[in-house]
Amino acid sequence: MLRLPPYRYHRPRGVQEALELLALHGDEAMPIAGGTDLIPNMKHRLFTPGELVALGGIEAMRGVERGEGGELRIGAGETLAALGRSALLMGELPALAAAARGVAGPQLRNRGTLGGNLCLDTRCTYYNQTAFWREALGYCLKKDGDVCHVTKVGAKCVAAHSADTPPVLIALGAGVEVAGPDGVREVGVEELFVADGVRNVRLERGELVVRVRVPGTGEGLRRLTGYAKLRQRGSIDFPLLTVAVAVWLDEEERVAAIRGVVTGLGSRPRVLSGWEAIAVGEPWSDQLFPALAERAHAQCRPLENMTTDPDWRRAMVPVYVRRALEGVG
Ligand SMILES: Cc1cc2nc3c(=O)[nH]c(=O)nc-3n(C[C@H](O)[C@H](O)[C@H](O)COP(=O)(O)OP(=O)(O)OC[C@H]3O[C@@H](n4cnc5c(N)ncnc54)[C@H](O)[C@@H]3O)c2cc1C
Ligand code: SF4
Structure with missing residues (x-):
């Protein structure tokens, strides 16, 4: 034990x-x-x-409420279970509710919070092990050692960002309120993360994420979201790949803006590039999906930081991008 x-x-x-x-x-x-x-x-x-x-x-870290300009304010202390069944989220941000419902299993969602999900430690086959196991391997540079068993060379940890809600929040352009000794500061969820597997969350010691703020949809626009997750066991596992999509449509149902974000591959969520050039100005339809999926595939290269084959995970990128796009609603 x-x-x-x-x-x-x-x-x-x-x-x-x-x-x-x-x-x-x-x-x-x-x-x-x-x-x-x-x-x-x-x-x-x-x-x-x-x-x-x-x-x-x-108590001040609880609640899901509407702020000015249609903004949604979500307490960092809200449990994932509560977010997964929130009528407000299911109605307006179904991908965020689905991402919360997709974390771990029911018992863990009853305890686990949005703030903890945002500040989740990175994961790696050689790190999430007992002290005995890690000692037998000579530890690694993320904790107690000086080598990386994944890259073998260099002094960079590439442990994987493995949380489900941040990609959705980044796709939505959400931000967080961070409280610290010097007051409250605001930072975009995208800027909260750095590509450093040792510690990928840009928080100073003694700071707390207290609230998440999702901006309103914008004048004359309709916002849709989609989410898809690859994992070994659908009942409990961490993501091997998570894809989040947010699309803004104008009154003629043409794409005004689009953002795709993937995670589970590297040390921080990745905003997919080149999507706006493919989709903006076009009518929203599944005709766009192959090009968007292909663009995602071209830029995602998973490493051997998990037990599953990186080539297979890479091959799954366009499949799960398409699933996220097909589920947009
Ligand atoms: C078997 C298993 C499966 C799992 N599967 C998934 C999965 O599929 N997807 C997924 O995303 N996660 C998964 N998890 C991880 C975890 O359950 C969730 O990420 C959960 O949201 C973490 O929230 P928590 O409140 O329990 O965080 P805690 O464990 O309490 O904290 C996690 C980290 O965040 C810090 N922290 C917590 N809250 C704040 C705050 N408000 N401000 C600053 N720092 C803070 C803590 O100091 C700690 O470093 C799994 C865990 C287990 C054990
Ligand atoms: S990526 Fe390398 S340094 Fe980071 S946890 Fe894994 S083995 Fe350790």
């Missing part, structure tokens, strides 16, 4: 109290929301925080 390392558990009732606890305990402290990623990682000794600052009792 894998045991947790010792820790103290703090239960702040507000964001300010949580920030003060994180500042007080510095490098020893980590926030914990649902704990569905952090607790297994602690058992594997990937993280050993002596102080856990629990976010579950912070």
